[in-house]
Amino acid sequence: MKKHLALVALLLVPTLSYGELFLEITKGSEDPYKVAMILFEGKTKVSKQLNNIMRNDLIRTGEFSILDEELLLPVKIIDDELVFSDWKLLGMDYLVTGKIVNANNSIDINYEIYDIHKKRKVRSSKVFGIPNQIRQLAHYTSDGIYESITGIKGIAATKLLYVNETKDSKLISSYKLMLADSDGANEKILLSSSEPIISPSWSPDGKRVAYVSFETGIAKVFIQEIASGKREAVVSKDTQISSPSWSPDGKYLSLTLYQDGNAEIYILRLRDRTLTRMTNQFSIDTESSWSPKGNKILFTSGRSGSPQIYELDLRKLNPKAKRISFEGTYNAKASYLPKEEGIIFVHRSDDGLFHIALKYKKENFIRVLTEAKMDESPSVAPNGNMVIYGIKEENLSMLAGFSLSGAKFKLPASNGEVREPAWSNFLR
């Protein structure tokens, strides 16, 4: 078939694309960019720490393989042809070098990226930081490397929210809302409570979070400023409220309210706290999330007899929910990819297990992306290439992630159980 295609292409030469020879490639397999990262010049301890963080950031994307440090050639000057060919013999695509510069109260990194095939420097850049924030500095640098090689914005410098549950000696639970770097390091506690906290959600500017807390005995949605810790309940009604999701312009929250006898989706305008009811159904409607442009919301509804994903077009006057999941008897907790080219959601497969799945808008089938037993609450990174979600291992909840290009990783377990991750927008 392939040969036929090529011949067809040849015969069409005069009519297609400028009269030049036109060939068609139809096969390929998966392989990452091969990058050699030389330890940055500077204090060895700091340099090794930086290297380690950046290496993990890049490997986690699934699009990079980093040359083992032991194999690195001890070279510093690399503008000369001979050295480029050395790197080529090692099968490298890119080479990264750098220098740590200590000033009085700051620590800067100068780094360079060389394209081994083109035999030239493709990027020379500087990152500024402060000494006790080596991690942040490393994340910014690896995002720079990632972006200049792939053309896609990196997400190493973004943040995560999640809920941590610990039990004391009497098996009494306590809950914490946690903030951490995208690699799970650098944890901070945003809120501690003796009652459950669920469904954290980022404001688009990354300065505030919304979440559900049961501290008053029933589910209530709170908004909290990260910097100051200032917090307030958003709806004063005496009803259960859950699943907050921030609109991309930061002006609205979509919520689930239980005041009508069953769960219905509402949109709350934050400026004056007015609520608009979006669904009216005898069955449960919940887990809303906004489209990247803010003109649609996705939600889970039981109206067909089983949980399925529906889409609501907010530009219409009386929008009708459109069902968009059809495969299987359980599809829930959906969110859009950043270009709205598809959705990521929880899908129960025929074997009865719960997996994270992807469905592209233009395709009429789903792609199951994970293989554990109880995968839940996926959250998509702002560049759309990674997903973090909850898994169960030996009955303990923890966080795992994958990149669409095939990398898989687990976040280091902190004390106790961790669940309900939420990936921030690009920060800075």
Add this chain to the structure above:
Amino acid sequence: MITNHRYLQASLFSFCIHAALFLYIYGTFDPTTPQTLMISKPLQIELKFDLPSQDVKKQAPIAAKVIATPAEQTPQNIVYSKATVAIQTQQNNALIESSIANLLSEESEIEIDKEKQEISIYAQKIISTIESAWMKPRNIPEDLVANLRLKIRSSGKIIGAELIKSSGNIRFDNSALQAVRRVETFSFFNSIPKNLYEREFQIIAISFNPS
């Protein structure tokens, strides 16, 4: 009944307009259209432009075919009637030239067949070289197509790769560019005859189309 009546009226109007249009195209209203319209074949005129020369060899027969088909179906073509004056004076010349042209193009067709075979052999080599270097990304939508244009030296070294049609997915586009980067040099290029290289393989377009 009223609707029916209006419908008939509309049909009549429509018929009249179409009939008028048809007659106009047929040349009924054109007083300058000579009676000899059908004598000379439009195919011959077009072939005048396509006398095989070095650089249009390949396109010649195809171009002639494409042009011949519509011209034969509608010989009363407006373009044609405008050109009539010129045709009448050149009619004889055109007839002679066209028979020479036919001979020449037959000959060149044989040559082209041979050449086509040669081109397809090298094209196949290019395709398989790139295919073995192309790593298709996972979990990308189906039906993605990216086109690249390559500039290649006679030594086979790729000296330029340009994305001329993005697939809309950066990871897919990157994988295509990366494949070309990995190939770097087509080792078999020195076996391509010089004139064939210059005409066909200096600049080529490649489509990455896994569907």
